[in-house]
Structures are given as C-alpha cells and as structure tokens.
Amino acid sequence: MSECDRIDLRGVAVFRGALDADAQAGLVEQVCEIARAAPMFHPETRWGKQMSVKMTSAGDFGWVSDRRGYRYERRHPSGASWPPIPGAVLDIWERFGVGATPSLRAPECCLVNYYGEGARMGLHQDRDEADFAQPVVSVSLGDAGLFRVGNIERGGKTESIWLESGDVVVIGGAARLVHHGVDRIRFASSTLLKDGGRINLTLRVVT
Numbered sequence: 001m002s003e004c005d006r007i008d009l010r011g012v013a014v015f016r017g018a019l020d021a022d023a024q025a026g027l028v029e030q031v032c033e034i035a036r037a038a039p040m041f042h043p044e045t046r047w048g049k050q051m052s053v054k055m056t057s058a059g060d061f062g063w064v065s066d067r068r069g070y071r072y073e074r075r076h077p078s079g080a081s082w083p084p085i086p087g088a089v090l091d092i093w094e095r096f097g098v099g100a101t102p103s104l105r106a107p108e109c110c111l112v113n114y115y116g117e118g119a120r121m122g123l124h125q126d127r128d129e130a131d132f133a134q135p136v137v138s139v140s141l142g143d144a145g146l147f148r149v150g151n152i153e154r155g156g157k158t159e160s161i162w163l164e165s166g167d168v169v170v171i172g173g174a175a176r177l178v179h180h181g182v183d184r185i186r187f188a189s190s191t192l193l194k195d196g197g198r199i200n201l202t203l204r205v206v207t
C-alpha cells in the first residue's frame with residue numbers, strides 16, 4: 001500500500017492521490033457494472049426540482065429522493081435490489097475509514113454520484129444515517145470538483161479544495177456533521193471517463 005498526503009480541511013481529511021491510475025480505472029469498470037444493474041437517475045427534491053447530479057447506489061441500502069423527501073431505500077426506484085458493493089470499494093472503506101473511529105462497521109450504502117457538465121451539489125449535511133460515530137468515506141474519479149467545507153451550524157466561514165481523480169475524503173469524528181458540497185466541476189479536466197464528468201462514491205453505514 002502506497003502512502004499519500006493527508007490534508008486537513010476543517011476536520012475533514014483529504015487523502016491526495018490515494019488511488020493510482022489502475023485502481024481508478026478498475027473502479028470505473030465497477031461503477032459501470034453497478035449502473036447496468038441499477039441505472040442512474042436524476043433524483044427530484046421534495047419541492048419537485050430535479051437535482052443536477054445523477055445517482056445510483058450499491059449495497060443493502062440506496063439513497064433516493066423524490067416528492068416524498070429523501071431517505072434510504074432497500075430497492076432501486078425500478079423495484080430491483082441494489083447490486084453489492086464491490087470488494088475494491090470495501091477495501092477503500094477499511095483502509096481510510098478505520099482512522100476515523102475505533103469501531104468501524106461495514107458500509108451499507110455506496111452512493112454513486114455522477115456530475116456531468118454544469119452539475120453541482122449544494123451545501124448540506126449527511127445526516128440521514130443512524131450512527132454518526134461511523135464516518136463517510138468518499139472517492140473522487142474523473143474530472144476535478146471544487147469541494148467546499150463549512151461548519152456544523154449553518155453559515156459561517158467555508159474553505160474549498162479541488163478534489164482530483166483518485167483522492168479519498170473522510171468526513172468523520174468531530175467533523176462528521178459539517179456542511180459540505182460541490183460548487184462546480186472542471187469539465188473534461190480528466191480523461192478517465194470516456195464522456196467526461198466526475199464520479200463520486202460515498203460509503204456510509206446507514207442503520
């Protein structure tokens with residue numbers, strides 16, 4: 001296992017260049033397989049607005065949003081169960097999540113976000129999970145994304161960093177409930193994805 005730089009962004013750990021080119025390419029293959037079994041969709045917010053990010057999931061639970069609000073579900077909107085979380089993704093959880101809690105459990109959801117040109121994700125907290133002692137581990141693939149981190153409370157100062165393909169982020173410990181989001185991507189800045197864009201995988205314990 002190779003070492004990589006760790007940057008601290010308001011308590012959020014950014015592991016730069018955590019995954020080499022082969023590992024990234026392998027993950028893209030796995031994501032394509034997940035999307036074949038559980039096609040990506042544009043979730044709607046409770047207010048009927050379509051999110052710019054497309055999503056799907058792997059694992060026991062997937063994250064969905066529609067007019068009924070957002071929540072974890074055991075099935076894809078089609079009714080099919082979510083495909084299993086790939087082994088290579090579980091390895092990333094173990095490698096990076098273990099530093100965030102002495103009692104790391106197995107992830108129950110791997111959310112797959114796809115950012116096409118112009119897609120973004122507003123500042124939010126990840127708080128639909130039951131156990132905040134468990135971290136959120138996120139993997140960036142493809143185009144660079146401007147990741148913003150704020151505070152546990154709404155408002156206040158924020159700091160941003162460009163996440164590159166192969167970076168791993170751990171939102172855990174005292175920073176588990178910080179607001180964060182992706183302001184924009186630098187479309188076509190990476191050649192990893194044939195059609196451009198950015199994939200983000202986020203691993204979470206749900207129950």
Ligand SMILES: O=C(O)CCC(=O)C(=O)O
Nearest residue numbers: 113126138147182200202
């Ligand atoms: O795309 C990212 O880097 C962050 C994704 C995120 O915050 C989420 O899925 O909750």
Ligand SMILES: [Fe+2]
Nearest residue numbers: 124125126180
């Ligand atoms: Fe999030």
